[in-house]
Amino acid sequence: MTSARSRRLTGVLAVAAMSATGLALASTSSNAAPNGPTMDIQLLSFNDFHGNLEPPSGSSGRNVVGHAPDTKDANKDGNVNDPIDVTKDAGGVEYLATHLKQAREGHPYSLTVAAGDIVGASPLLSAAFHDEPTIEAMNLLGLDATSVGNHEFDEGYKELQRLDRGGCLDDGNGANNQDSCPGGKSFAGADFPFLAANVKYAGTNQTILPPYTIKNIKGAKIGFIGMTLKETPNIVTKSGVEGLEFTDEVATANALVPELRAQGVNAIVVLIHQGGSPAKEPWTGPDGKIYQANPTYDYTCAKGGSLDPKSSPILGIAANLDPAIDMVISGHTHQPYVCDVKDPAGQQRLVTSASSFGRLFTDTTLTYDRRTQDIVRASVKSANMQVTRDVPKDADQTALVSKYQKLVAPIASRVLGSITEDIGRSGANANAAGEQELGDLIADAQLADPSVVTGGQKPVIAFMNPGGIRADLTYAQSKGEGDGVVTYEEAFTVQPFNNYLVSMSLTGAQVKQLLKEQVTGSNAGSNKILQVSKGFSYTYKADGTISNVMLNGAPLEDTATYRIVTNNFLSDGGDGFPTFTQGTGKYFGGLDIDAFANYLEANSPYSPVPLTRITKQ
Known part of the structure; x- marks a missing residue:
């Protein structure tokens, strides 16, 4: 039987890998030119999924799509003219899988990546089984790579390595309402690499997981560097990261650029679990006054929004990453944004984040130039897309969710x-x-x-x-x-x-x-x-x-x-x-x-x- 790790290595090194762990192939696109000087590549991304297999509820399961006056004075401030959010329900892995499949149509060269916190702080459906259901769902989803986030360390780094490599915990059939490999089933681990470039065993230069992965698409090599925020030890349980060192994000990524270039990789994307917070969106009320409202999911930065420099550490990181890095996919703050941030050479570079809990995904198209073996920076176009619940559910994901719903029912209900x-x-x-x-x-x-x-x-x-x-x-x-x-x-x-x-x-x-x-x-x-x-x-x-x-x-x-x-x-x-x-x-x-x-x-x-x-x- 082929191991999850062997399958991943095949996906990293093979040309145009055709499996769920490699490229998501669809019908031929008119703008694809595999034999010409350039080719278009699609990059789908999300972050902070947190094991939300079922559609999340409450505010966690809605996107802000507009604003309306607070006619019922819901916030009890005495003003019926100030804004309340107009929202649309979103999220759920069954819908996310369908949306990603639909997005890949017409894009023969497509990769799907994530920026950390795929597991951890999860609903009971996933957490009751040590997040094994979420890893299985990501395998079905066709995830190609993810960075680690701080919540990947919730149960300790050794448990993270187990999720990566596979195997079962001997947890006594449900200690603390958790059960690894329920019913005696096996757990194969992730078909995609967890990347941890800035997480090392203390006193060494050895990372606990691979620092990067290289995807080869018809000869077009793209390197993905994955990192979590350097402050992770301050926001997770001490015992979970004891014996580890978390290094500076900028210094870590920049040091890997020459290593990737030595392998013929000029196109580089950073997956980083650190983010930003959009500034408020001006909204004019019925009284003619301008109010500051929560930004809509697509306001920042395409529609005039911006990231707040006081609460957006990703800005300083993005501004100092090596100019050879072509794009930054971020997370951690659970916010939606697609923004340009100038690199040290003064060139605009996209920084994206797709909110959280599977409510959004980012659809990016970029042009790869075979002559320079690099991404044409000016070609990169990106937008956050809603994971609406008005599409058919993905059958494979539904079967997975249903299986674990039955297993967890005695505890959950x-x-x-x-x-x-x-x-x-x-x-x-x-x-x-x-x-x-x-x-x-x-x-x-x-x-x-x-x-x-x-x-x-x-x-x-x-x-x-x-x-x-x-x-x-x-x-x-x-x-x-x-x-x-x-x-x-x-x-x-x-x-x-x-x-x-x-x-x-x-x-x-x-x-x-x-x-x-x-x-x-x-x-x-x-x-x-x-x-x-x-x-x-x-x-x-x-x-x-x-x-x-x-x-x-x-x-x-x-x-x-x-x-x-x-x-x-x-x-x-x-x-x-x-x-x-x-x-x-x-x-x-x-x-x-x-x-x-x-x-x-x-x-x-x-x-x-x-x-x-x-x-x-």
Whole structure:
């Protein structure tokens, strides 16, 4: 039997490989000239799929396509003229596969690539089986290569290598609601390479996975360099990347250019899991005033939009990558954009991102010049395309999804309780200081969890990182379970990481330092407001000034010691909170998802509480 790795090597080195792992061949195009001086090549790309095999729900399953006045004052600001998003449902691997097949029609030379976070932070359908279903779906999809992202390290780099190479975990048939190779089936691994040019074993120059791959299309060689963001160790669990070194993205890619050129490769594309954020889109309301609205999926940059330089690290990277690199496909920020960024030689170079969760893909056409063996930069044309749900479902993907739906059903369908209304993370479900209704719920659940009580010491404050809250709890039924009903699957979608809860002791001064770290240091440019439990409240300013820090009605004392609880990610100093590493008497409890599920069961029906814990001056 041919291994996944052998198949990949064949796809990399063979000319015009005709398999699902190589080129997606279709009918002959009139502009294809395999024997002429130039040939057109199609590049389809996406990013941040996060195991969303089924159509994602809520805001995660919609694209912004326009704007309308807020006639019902949904955001409760008293203004019925300001904009609300007009959206279109999108996403789901069955539809993504069909759209990609349709896009390949008329393009005999087509490659499909991705920019990381294909797995990790996944819905239960994939996560319950260690994301093996998503790898199988990507094989069926015809993915040719992907960079690694930070979430590929959620279960550690060795698990990433297993997903790449294949094989089963001995996880006891479902430990922690996860089951590798269910029913005794085998897992062959990925038919495409995971690329990790800037992830090396510490103290060596050896990457944990290939740094690049070369695709040969009728003699046209294209090199793909894959990287994750260098800050990955700061945003994943420490144990998952222990013993690894993450190098600078620009220096890493530029150092590989001569190596690729030595192999006759002048056409180079970077797949990088780092991105940007589009600036707001001006919109004129019925009152004639101009409002700042969320940009539509195709506004940036084709329709006048731009990337915000304050929250777009990809801009600095793209501006400094070697001019020999012809295109940058990015991700991480879950945003849609197709923009030109000048390279160090002053030449425009495309930088793209296709949002997240399979809602969009980027369709790029480029001309390859056989005489220079390079891409004609001026020829590169690109646009983000919606993965609408008005096309037939791909039969192979439907069969895969159906198989795992049956396997996961006993876990997914368990009813935990009910909610009385939407409980979310933004809009009317959050306040201006960054406190979220869902964040309050999760922090309260962690505070109430008995697994973190040790020596009779029960935590009095809980802290939850906002980036760990991945979806809203919506009142409307999604799978026939009934309005307001919350299933285990829905709860898991909110908290999909299987993090452990950790209790520890901190002084009052250290707690205040944590609050400062939300808006200072590495979080100064992108604030991370920790969600906190009931009984705890405070006020902060943008400069990090903290005041009115109260616990159960009494001021927090700097010299007093307080028992707190958080997850193991924050405990290791993740998300730019080093003070958590100073905690003493650390005690590991159960999983965060178990605490969340147990709290929902014990407090059903649950209604959101007033957002009065965090205020901003």
